[in-house]
Amino acid sequence: MKLKLSAPIPAGLKPQPRRPGEKDPGAAGAAKEAGISAVDWLDERTSLSGAARWMMFRKVPKGTNWFYTLGSATMIAFLSQAVTGVFLAMYYRPSAAEAYESVRYITNEAFLGEFVRGMHKWGSTVMVILVFLHMGRTYFFGAYKYPRELNWVVGAVLLVLTMLMSFTGYLLPFDQKSYWATIVGVNINGTGPLVGPYLNDFLLAGPDFGATTLSRFYAIHMMLVPGLIAALIGAHLYLVAKLGTTAPPWLKAEKDPELRKESA
Amino acid sequence: MNRQQKEEYLREYAILKAQGKPFFPYAVAKDAIMAVIVMAVIITMSIVLGAELGPKADPTTTTYVPRPEWYFYFLFELLRIIKPDYLVPLATLGIPTICLILLFLLPFFDRGPERRPEKRPLATSFGIFVIAAMAYLTYLGASAGSPTEIELETPKAVRSQGGEVLAQFEAGRAVAAQSGCLACHKFGENGNDGPGPELTHIGERMYPESIRRTLINPTSPMPSFKDLPEDKFNDLVVFLSNLK
Ligand code: HEM
Numbered sequence: 001m002k003l004k005l006s007a008p009i010p011a012g013l014k015p016q017p018r019r020p021g022e023k024d025p026g027a028a029g030a031a032k033e034a035g036i037s038a039v040d041w042l043d044e045r046t047s048l049s050g051a052a053r054w055m056m057f058r059k060v061p062k063g064t065n066w067f068y069t070l071g072s073a074t075m076i077a078f079l080s081q082a083v084t085g086v087f088l089a090m091y092y093r094p095s096a097a098e099a100y101e102s103v104r105y106i107t108n109e110a111f112l113g114e115f116v117r118g119m120h121k122w123g124s125t126v127m128v129i130l131v132f133l134h135m136g137r138t139y140f141f142g143a144y145k146y147p148r149e150l151n152w153v154v155g156a157v158l159l160v161l162t163m164l165m166s167f168t169g170y171l172l173p174f175d176q177k178s179y180w181a182t183i184v185g186v187n188i189n190g191t192g193p194l195v196g197p198y199l200n201d202f203l204l205a206g207p208d209f210g211a212t213t214l215s216r217f218y219a220i221h222m223m224l225v226p227g228l229i230a231a232l233i234g235a236h237l238y239l240v241a242k243l244g245t246t247a248p249p250w251l252k253a254e255k256d257p258e259l260r261k262e263s264a
Numbered sequence: 265m266n267r268q269q270k271e272e273y274l275r276e277y278a279i280l281k282a283q284g285k286p287f288f289p290y291a292v293a294k295d296a297i298m299a300v301i302v303m304a305v306i307i308t309m310s311i312v313l314g315a316e317l318g319p320k321a322d323p324t325t326t327t328y329v330p331r332p333e334w335y336f337y338f339l340f341e342l343l344r345i346i347k348p349d350y351l352v353p354l355a356t357l358g359i360p361t362i363c364l365i366l367l368f369l370l371p372f373f374d375r376g377p378e379r380r381p382e383k384r385p386l387a388t389s390f391g392i393f394v395i396a397a398m399a400y401l402t403y404l405g406a407s408a409g410s411p412t413e414i415e416l417e418t419p420k421a422v423r424s425q426g427g428e429v430l431a432q433f434e435a436g437r438a439v440a441a442q443s444g445c446l447a448c449h450k451f452g453e454n455g456n457d458g459p460g461p462e463l464t465h466i467g468e469r470m471y472p473e474s475i476r477r478t479l480i481n482p483t484s485p486m487p488s489f490k491d492l493p494e495d496k497f498n499d500l501v502v503f504l505s506n507l508k
Contacts, residue, residue, distance in 0.1 A: 056292070058286070060281075061280040062280050062285075064284065068291070069294050069297075069298035070298075073295075076298075100317075115310055115311065118311070118314050119310040121310075121315050122309035122313060123306045126302065136391070136395070139387075140381045140388065142379030142380070144374075145374070146265050146273065152370060153368055156367050156368050160364070166336075167333075170333050174320070175320060176320070176321055180321075181333070244277065244281050246277075249380045249381070250380055253279035253280045
């Protein structure tokens with residue numbers, strides 16, 4: 001299959017010539033013109049409109065239902081985490097001595113601090129639930145089968161990364177709960193086959209929970225993994241757009257009369 | 265799927281797709297509604313449930329019983345259910361690793377052309393089984409008490425002595441269970457294996473006096489228990505020194 005970047009533009013978005021006798025559109029019309037010419041300017045230099053049209057005006061098969069929104073819902077949860085995370089990062093200090101105090105400041109003193117922290121905390125729960133629901137949907141619909149195998153694999157990596165996010169994020173408030181839970185988690189990890197101990201050395205920045213462990217978790221949590229997730233969501237969506245979303249498995253195509261004529 | 269089935273699928277799919285609607289605005293509208301719901305849920309949870317912050321992390325007090333975030337309960341529970349030593353590596357990473365590998369490879373071993381869930385009884389029932397198992401383990405994890413009990417048979421010597429010693433032994437067992445020893449030590453099949461040594465037979469290795477000294481003046485990271493009330497401390501020592 002060749003990559004086709006020119007999807008048809010819907011009629012509503014095509015430029016319409018002014019009909020004879022129509023009034024001059026005035027200021028609103030001028031604004032519209034300006035908008036269009038700005039887009040034109042951008043497109044002339046980037047050719048992005050083809051890609052945008054390819055993404056937005058592709059067809060989704062008949063019968064697409066609410067279950068198909070779970071993937072984009074996961075993405076919204078991820079974006080929410082990204083935005084709230086940026087605000088938290090403005091106040092958070094990733095050192096064993098200061099972390100707790102900075103989170104306390106966020107929670108009790110910063111303007112809307114507890115609200116933003118709450119969104120980030122509960123957003124992680126929502127995102128994990130949505131990832132699992134989305135995975136369940138693709139599993140039960142057999143959406144991982146030919147030709148979408150690769151997209152399943154990309155999705156599975158996203159699942160692992162999402163869990164890694166919540167594991168590394170749990171330590172950051174540095175209260176008793178997060179500290180001891182992380183110790184246990186790391187201990188569990190260390191018993192793993194083959195790579196377990198090495199993975200631990202990497203996570204902890206040394207053989208034991210030490211002074212740099214927290215900042216390492218922080219770097220993993222806010223740079224490394226989110227970057228990977230964002231990139232992989234991009235790949236995931238590219239494949240979705242290229243291959244098209246599945247039709248619900250129960251749907252059978254009624255033969256299009258046009259097509260029947262053709263094959264006859 | 266063989267070649268013919270693949271082509272058939274692609275043909276069928278092309279028709280279904282051609283009969284469908286454009287992504288924008290139809291699917292986008294649904295996605296947008298869903299996005300609003302997701303954000304509303306997150307905001308509501310944040311307002312209603314807030315963001316608590318416990319006491320500051322303190323590597324020396326362990327009365328806190330470590331619990332992971334709830335969606336890791338199923339892993340944690342697996343660890344608790346499978347207690348015999350030689351099976352623990354299997355529980356902690358063996359089973360999760362195998363599950364993960366199966367997850368990644370799923371599209372490469374399930375390659376039949378059938379997609380309807382009711383026509384794929386094996387895949388569908390396996391999926392339901394995994395969901396049920398994870399839900400059950402999560403439920404167990406959520407309702408599990410903290411490991412503040414030490415299930416160990418009372419040694420014969422203690423039982424035959426009875427009276428004072430037996431009472432102190434049982435009291436000491438409770439003290440040990442509630443003082444966080446389990447976070448670092450293992451008694452029989454209870455508690456964490458490390459960072460401290462297993463204490464199941466500590467009475468064989470140490471005299472009561474040296475146990476006393478260890479509890480008052482331990483090597484880090486073990487916290488000192490010199491602040492325990494006198495009687496509790498004595499019970500604890502009796503308990504430990506009789507573990508043979
Ligand atoms: C960060 C996490 C993820 C995001 C943001 C995401 C996003 C999406 C989106 C927007 C779609 C379009 C169709 C739909 O919404 O159902 C999709 C499709 C798909 N996703 Fe994901 N996904 C994620 C994780 C996963 C996981 C964990 C899996 C499975 C292991 C997976 C497997 C798939 C498959 C197979 C499709 C194609 C479905 C079809 O064509 O019907 N994704 N994903």
